[in-house]
Amino acid sequence: MDVENTVRAAVLDHFGVERAQVDSASLTFLGLEPVEILRIPGDGAVHYATLGGSRHPMGDPTDLLADPVRGPRAELVLTLLMSADSQVGVAKSLGVLVASPAVEGVVLQADALLDLGEPLWRNAKFTAVVLGESDIDPIELPDPAEPVRYLSVTPVTATEAAWVRVRGAQALRDAWAEAGIDVRDPERGAVNL
Template sequence: MDVIERVRSAVLGYFGVEAAAVDTASMTFLGLEPIEILRVPGDGVTHYATVGGSRHPMGDPGDLHADPVRGPRAELMLTMRSAAGAGAGVARSLGVLAAAPAVEGVVLQADALLDLGEPIWQDAPFTAVLLGAGAIPEIELPDPAEPVRYFAVTPVTATEAAWVRVRGAQALRDAWAEAGIDVLDPDRGAASL
């Protein structure tokens, strides 16, 4: 079983769904293999999980000879409360973020702030995301490959992104908790910082 089949199987197993119950979008970037975005409906929420970003390990783009096996591998998952209108453009944005390691040499990791420079979905106030620990357990691969890690994607406004740059990711999470902000709500306002 290849990396992508392992990842897809792990996502479907985690949510306890069959492939037929999941909507799939596919994004292709010049020179890269396709990245799929699985849309998994849940109880009052929708999960968007990438499959394909972990096909190759992430590494330093300056390395002349990238290791084709060793190195961290990552995928992304965005969870949102179901709301009308939220979601148009989400698959494209997640595809761009999942392709960032191959396209821009970005290494996806917890507390990373990734700025898209445009709304994450149509008319959204969020133009960046903050990565955190994901709920899907690490997906083991045959040695010597490192496991695939899923990172939770939390949309943030430009003001919140600036806060992360100045104070750090945990300070923003603390502000959300103190204000009782539900970060899964696609219609939420920004934290008062």
């Protein structure tokens, strides 16, 4: 089963781009297969989509034998309104996040709060992210494998991360909507909570 090429074709089709229009970076973590980060130009935005996180299903790290086929599979997508000059470090951060199931046993799912403890890109005020549902349709794989789901990545400030820990991710999304905050804007301030 060629999961990576199936996922690549689906995500490029979703954004309506050809492979030649997309830049990519490859990251390797000790003991893991490489992870690729696609940089997809959009209408006034840049989309970063991971490839490689869904090669293997996520599972409980305490299981003695991991199921090589069954289990949830996830990739990440981050959309930012930013110039190419300010994107240094985004690929590395996304690589660390998408590799966290294999490295730390984390299961990537909507409403999860993940904290890197360092800026997500050069000069960013965000060190954590909240995952959510994305508008990329689940990518079907041959049975019995579960579909690959793309999860949206939303950068959050330390204050917003604390809010998620106390009130939950949906409460933060509601506060953003009420304040009219565009979470794709890398220069945005924290919502007043």
